[in-house]
Amino acid sequence: MITVETKILQPKNFCFGRCMGVLDRGYEELLYTLNDRTITRCIRLASGLAIIQVSSNDNDLIIKITKDVIEREDEVACRDYVTDWFDINRDISGFYNQLKQCKQTQHFVDQLYGLRLMGIVDLFEALCWCVIGQQINLTFAHTIKARLVQKYGDFIELNGEKYHCFPEPYVVINICEDELKHMQFSRQKIQYLYNIAKAFEDQGLNKESLLNRSASDQMKQLLLIKGIGPWTANYVSMKSLRNMRCIAYGDTGLSTALHKYFDTEKKPNYQTIDALFEPFAGWEAYFNFYLWSSLA
DNA sequence: GGCCAGGACTCAA
DNA sequence: TTGAGTCATGGC
Numbered sequence: 001m002i003t004v005e006t007k008i009l010q011p012k013n014f015c016f017g018r019c020m021g022v023l024d025r026g027y028e029e030l031l032y033t034l035n036d037r038t039i040t041r042c043i044r045l046a047s048g049l050a051i052i053q054v055s056s057n058d059n060d061l062i063i064k065i066t067k068d069v070i071e072r073e074d075e076v077a078c079r080d081y082v083t084d085w086f087d088i089n090r091d092i093s094g095f096y097n098q099l100k101q102c103k104q105t106q107h108f109v110d111q112l113y114g115l116r117l118m119g120i121v122d123l124f125e126a127l128c129w130c131v132i133g134q135q136i137n138l139t140f141a142h143t144i145k146a147r148l149v150q151k152y153g154d155f156i157e158l159n160g161e162k163y164h165c166f167p168e169p170y171v172v173i174n175i176c177e178d179e180l181k182h183m184q185f186s187r188q189k190i191q192y193l194y195n196i197a198k199a200f201e202d203q204g205l206n207k208e209s210l211l212n213r214s215a216s217d218q219m220k221q222l223l224l225i226k227g228i229g230p231w232t233a234n235y236v237s238m239k240s241l242r243n244m245r246c247i248a249y250g251d252t253g254l255s256t257a258l259h260k261y262f263d264t265e266k267k268p269n270y271q272t273i274d275a276l277f278e279p280f281a282g283w284e285a286y287f288n289f290y291l292w293s294s295l296a
Numbered sequence: 297g298g299c300c301a302g303g304a305c306t307c308a309a
Numbered sequence: 310t311t312g313a314g315t316c317a318t319g320g321c
Binding site for chain 2 (some may be wrong): 001028128130131133134135136137138139141170188192226227228229230232235248250252253256292
Binding site (some may be wrong): 092135136137139140143184185187189190 | 315316318319
């Protein structure tokens with residue numbers, strides 16, 4: 001194993017610590033570890049698995065890459081990964097301008113300054129994570145995800161520590177149902193996970209082809225999979241496909257935040273939500289994300 | 297013990 | 310197209 005270091009210039013309106021905070025919510029999590037202002041995780045490159053350790057100084061994000069062999073394209077791929085993960089290449093000053101116009105939420109600009117819409121780069125992982133988290137509490141959702149990752153996710157070791165990736169679709173398809181039941185996945189969730197994995201393996205679903213389609217086509221494509229409903233399609237569009245015009249309608253956290261800041265009903269309907277999001281046209285996903293983050 | 301949780305599905309009317 | 314029932318288990 002060898003290690004090389006590369007850097008990304010931090011954009012304006014960026015705060016590494018705040019971004020890290022989103023990842024550090026006290027849940028059991030095998031897909032990354034946080035310590036000493038560094039995030040470490042395993043990622044899957046075209047040339048194999050790599051470990052990246054992301055930290056920051058005043059001007060840059062610093063990425064240490066550890067891998068058996070590191071070519072030039074691996075460095076580029078790692079920088080691309082982190083750029084996507086932290087949503088680096090987006091100028092969010094337009095969002096902040098809108099936020100300042102809204103008296104109920106203008107304090108977010110200070111409270112959450114520099115926070116980026118942290119992504120889930122791997123589309124398959126994003127979809128599975130949504131299904132796992134549907135209608136169960138997040139603590140338990142993390143627990144059963146960790147069981148799946150620990151048993152079936154590829155990993156590499158660094159300093160005696162294992163770093164896992166989320167399992168690939170062909171792996172998930174071949175896990176027997178009893179094993180998933182034993183991990184306490186419900187029958188419904190098991191079928192939904194199989195459906196997603198089959199869409200990737202048998203029907204050629206992948207992130208690159210989806211990104212070549214319009215946002216509404218992306219939604220239609222995702223909703224064809226049994227187990228993917230409006231909430232999941234919007235969440236994944238926001239976190240993985242990076243469509244900034246998504247709202248997680250029906251989300252309990254979103255309802256809680258809107259009730260808190262705008263005195264809506266406890267579960268506001270579509271019309272109410274759309275009206276409140278209207279000033280944030282083009283930044284709906286960020287507004288949604290900031291509303292979530294403000295509750296943490 | 298009861299209600300709720302980062303929902304989505306089926307089925308009836 | 311809308312509403313009730315179902316899934317399924319941990320956290321509080």
